[in-house]
Amino acid sequence: xxxxxxxxxxxxxxxxxxxxxxxxxxxxxxxxxxxxxxxxxxxxxxxxxxxxxxxxxxxxxxxxxxxxxxxxxxxxxxxxxxxxxxxxxxxxxxxxxxxxxxxxxxxxxxxxxxxxxxxxxxxxxxxxxxxxxxxxxxxxxxxxxxxxxxxxxxxxxxxxxxxxxxxxxxxxxxxxxxxxxxxxxxxxxxxxxxxxxxxxxxxxxxxxxxxxxxxxxxxxxxxxxxxxxxxxxxxxxxxxxxxxxxxxxxxxxxxxxxxxxxxxxxxxxxxxxxxxxxxxxxxxxxxxxxx
Numbered sequence: 001x002x003x004x005x006x007x008x009x010x011x012x013x014x015x016x017x018x019x020x021x022x023x024x025x026x027x028x029x030x031x032x033x034x035x036x037x038x039x040x041x042x043x044x045x046x047x048x049x050x051x052x053x054x055x056x057x058x059x060x061x062x063x064x065x066x067x068x069x070x071x072x073x074x075x076x077x078x079x080x081x082x083x084x085x086x087x088x089x090x091x092x093x094x095x096x097x098x099x100x101x102x103x104x105x106x107x108x109x110x111x112x113x114x115x116x117x118x119x120x121x122x123x124x125x126x127x128x129x130x131x132x133x134x135x136x137x138x139x140x141x142x143x144x145x146x147x148x149x150x151x152x153x154x155x156x157x158x159x160x161x162x163x164x165x166x167x168x169x170x171x172x173x174x175x176x177x178x179x180x181x182x183x184x185x186x187x188x189x190x191x192x193x194x195x196x197x198x199x200x201x202x203x204x205x206x207x208x209x210x211x212x213x214x215x216x217x218x219x220x221x222x223x224x225x226x227x228x229x230x231x232x233x234x235x236x237x238x239x240x241x242x243x244x245x246x247x248x249x250x251x252x253x254x255x256x257x258x259x260x261x262x263x264x265x266x267x268x269x270x271x272x273x274x275x276x277x278x279x280x281x282x283x284x285x286x287x288x289x290x291x
Contacts, residue, residue: 024057024291027055029052034047039199040197044200051081058096071096083230096113105140113136115133134152144177147174148172155167171188187247190245220274241272242273244271249265261285263283266282267279268281
């Protein structure tokens with residue numbers, strides 16, 4: 001199926017909402033991560049590709065000349081052929097309040113976005129609900145440059161405590177419209193809260209037995225963990241607290257008026273409370289289209 005037709009197919013369940021003032025969009029994303037298992041030890045790190053498709057719709061309700069309310073919904077699917085326990089399907093609702101301060105394209109825009117989703121994983125212990133809230137302040141400086149700073153909160157309630165967590169984050173992104181067809185952006189983010197990590201039984205047993213020191217053994221013995229076969233027989237999934245730093249660079253050519261093909265590179269580094277470190281690199285290619 002051609003990509004454009006597949007995008008239309010993904011947005012088909014949302015097309016019933018098509019009406020004046022309602023916009024729909026779709027995306028296809030292919031991602032490669034060199035440490036998808038989020039493991040601290042190189043021997044445990046598992047690379048894999050992940051493929052996803054999603055659709056969204058929203059309707060705009062003017063509140064005043066410079067303010068508006070946007071309400072809508074999303075749906076998506078994700079597949080990881082190598083580790084199919086990570087396959088999932090999501091559906092949810094979105095609500096956003098947007099305020100523009102002044103007239104013209106250079107006026108700053110403040111928006112508050114909220115979203116709630118139901119998520120069903122093939123590994124059912126991961127299934128549950130997610131909630132997100134994000135505050136963005138965007139400012140265009142001229143025809144080519146604009147910046148966005150954001151504060152975000154997210155919560156995930158899964159069937160297993162190990163996969164439940166709460167995070168907070170601050171981020172900033174700078175975007176350069178190089179030409180009418182090319183866009184370059186770079187950004188950074190700091191997140192605080194819980195993160196999932198995974199270890200083989202040999203690595204986990206060695207640490208819990210004190211092989212890496214009593215401090216790490218005591219820490220692993222008191223955090224939530226569960227046995228999970230997603231990354232291999234006998235593997236252990238566990239939740240750590242700490243902070244995560246993300247950096248990214250994106251190059252996005254416009255294929256048509258409403259279609260873009262962003263290529264994005266990310267570095268993700270997590271620092272756990274017990275002194276553990278988790279590093280991964282990620283490359284994604286997306287096809288975005290607004291109908």
